[in-house]
Amino acid sequence: MIEISNLHFSYSDNEPVLNNINASFDDDGSISAIIGESGSGKTTLLKCLGRFIVPQSGKIIVKGNEIHSIDEKAFRKMVGIVFQHLYLFPHLTVMGNLTLAPEKVLKIPLKAAQEKGFTILKRLGLDHLAKSYPAQLSGGQAQRVAIARALVLDPDYLLLDEPTSALDINTTRDFGNWLVHLQERTKFIIVTHDLPFVHDIATHGILIKNGSVVVEGDIGEITDAFTDVVSGVSSARA
Secondary structure: EEEEEEEEEEOOOOOOEEEEEEEEEEOOOOOOEEEEEOOOOHHHHHHHHHHOOOOEEEEEEOEEHHHHHHOOHHHHHHHHOOOOOOOOOOOOOOOHHHHHHHHOOEEEEEEHHHHHHHHHHHHOOOHOOOOOOOOOHHHHHHHHHHHHHHHOOOOOOOEEOOOEEEEEEEHHHHHHHHHHHHHHOOOOEEEEHHHHHHHOOOEEEEEEOOEEEEEEEEHHHHHHHHHHHHHHHHHHHO
């Protein structure tokens, strides 16, 4: 379980990006969503959860431990993250991307890392791409390879930042089915404004507006509330 308590974050002396965030992500809800408009603070929250930035105050508890008290290697095995821009290494093959962290960081022998990487790729239907380079992949394939790279470390939680932003409608549907298939092994927290996508695959979520959580609960409630927020903004601008 992930628990967020009274989280505040701001860049320099600017207005808070996150303001008193309180939320929880239960392991029973295998796929959760963080929803909000652009600039609402949802990606900043994801970076706090992934320990890439440090909040000025508040706590994030993962499995009973405050995240900054957890050893770096242990934390990276516990919580993975895939950013919107993927950051696949262009000079490495798909297999090279998958084995880099296990070999260099976890000190797993290359052969063992390759065997594990191939197992993950085969389970995800990507084994035929093992020797391909990122430039040879489609957007959907690159997205799945980035997630496969994270899954090689067997994380308990995987954070996904706008995972459907580069996908077409058909690929988005297939990608959603793929995540549902994986949820028994890894719990997903997805940052997005793609309402149809999360409505189909998520069970729980939070809605962020201006750096604060305005609704938390069932995904249907969240998507309805987001629609109301967007409609209100559009009416005000009109």
